[in-house]
Amino acid sequence: MKTKSYAANSATTPLSPFNLVRRAPDEHDVHLEILFCGVCHSDVHTVRNEWHGTTYPCVPGHEIVGRVIKVGAEVQKFTAGDIVGVGCLVGSCHTCESCEEHLEQFCENGSIFTYNSPDKHSGGVTYGGYSESIVVNEDFVLRVPGNLDLAGTAPLLCAGITTYSPLRHHGVTQGQKVGIVGLGGLGHMGVKLAKAMGAHVVVFTTSQNKVEDALRLGADEVVLSKDESAMNKHLNSFHFILDTVGAKHDINAYLVLLKRDGNLTQVGVAPEPLEVDVSNLIFGRRNFSGSLIGGLKETQEMLDFCGQNNITSDIEIIPIQQINEAYDRLVKGDVKYRFVIDMASLRVNS
Numbered sequence: 001m002k003t004k005s006y007a008a009n010s011a012t013t014p015l016s017p018f019n020l021v022r023r024a025p026d027e028h029d030v031h032l033e034i035l036f037c038g039v040c041h042s043d044v045h046t047v048r049n050e051w052h053g054t055t056y057p058c059v060p061g062h063e064i065v066g067r068v069i070k071v072g073a074e075v076q077k078f079t080a081g082d083i084v085g086v087g088c089l090v091g092s093c094h095t096c097e098s099c100e101e102h103l104e105q106f107c108e109n110g111s112i113f114t115y116n117s118p119d120k121h122s123g124g125v126t127y128g129g130y131s132e133s134i135v136v137n138e139d140f141v142l143r144v145p146g147n148l149d150l151a152g153t154a155p156l157l158c159a160g161i162t163t164y165s166p167l168r169h170h171g172v173t174q175g176q177k178v179g180i181v182g183l184g185g186l187g188h189m190g191v192k193l194a195k196a197m198g199a200h201v202v203v204f205t206t207s208q209n210k211v212e213d214a215l216r217l218g219a220d221e222v223v224l225s226k227d228e229s230a231m232n233k234h235l236n237s238f239h240f241i242l243d244t245v246g247a248k249h250d251i252n253a254y255l256v257l258l259k260r261d262g263n264l265t266q267v268g269v270a271p272e273p274l275e276v277d278v279s280n281l282i283f284g285r286r287n288f289s290g291s292l293i294g295g296l297k298e299t300q301e302m303l304d305f306c307g308q309n310n311i312t313s314d315i316e317i318i319p320i321q322q323i324n325e326a327y328d329r330l331v332k333g334d335v336k337y338r339f340v341i342d343m344a345s346l347r348v349n350s
């Protein structure tokens with residue numbers, strides 16, 4: 001099926017209209033019309049080949065909310081008209097140890113990501129959500145709670161699960177002290193989710209002009225990370241710290257804020273290695289770890305949790321024709337806090 005989309009043809013050319021071909025849905029597939037797609041920093045890294053290995057043309061987008069048009073004969077969970085989501089994953093082997101534990105993001109035979117992954121159906125690569133429709137195996141389609149704003153829900157599919165999964169994995173609960181480092185697309189979701197889990201949330205930021213916003217989003221305290229005496233007041237006090245910063249920064253300044261056995265989890269990907277002073281881990285038996293999105297079961301749990309707590313992302317809606325300008329603004333950190341493409345703009349204009 002011929003499908004309108006926006007693609008990059010090289011690392012240095014702007015995204016532009018591209019007609020791709022979606023497969024006809026098989027008996028286990030769901031065909032959905034895409035309503036909204038969030039713009040993740042990974043989209044920019046992939047389009048610009050900053051992580052290497054991008055195949056062009058590249059159609060990014062893995063924060064997808066849409067309406068089911070059609071389902072295959074064997075599909076039980078969905079029917080035409082349902083509002084659904086698709087995140088970063090569209091396939092995995094289903095049989096390895098990670099898949100059996102519902103951790104498809106760590107599939108030992110290779111997770112199939114929503115874009116720029118080998119596509120066994122087409123023989124090419126997968127094409128993501130900057131398009132008018134997508135065909136996805138039902139196991140990788142998620143139910144969207146009926147009470148949530150659909151545009152604000154799109155970023156939950158990547159930014160939401162990326163922050164929810166480590167908070168849950170490390171047992172964040174009522175009354176614990178939790179730090180969120182960085183207040184961008186990921187950080188602002190971390191604040192909302194940790195707060196809804198009942199934590200005392202402290203935001204660390206380098207910028208004075210984010211203080212007010214952090215408090216509005218639900219933070220109990222905000223610390224300017226360059227203020228050494230403000231940092232020192234929090235020594236040895238955190239159960240958990242979620243670090244969302246995707247640039248080189250001093251991780252040791254945060255490790256020393258953890259309590260004994262506390263955990264600092266990194267979800268931002270810095271382009272160069274971070275230096276860890278291991279004495280900060282040894283004294284206090286502290287842990288330094290990482291986390292990658294979440295499996296399908298946990299992503300559904302996150303969406304349901306957001307439905308119960310009325311949590312969506314703070315967004316700026318754009319037509320697809322403004323995507324290149326949005327990338328430039330995203331790189332500068334000039335967005336509160338996620339761009340979401342209104343895919344109706346693709347159907348109307350190009």
Ligand SMILES: [Zn+2]
Nearest residue numbers: 040042158159
């Ligand atoms: Zn993403």
Ligand SMILES: [Zn+2]
Nearest residue numbers: 093096099107
């Ligand atoms: Zn697997």
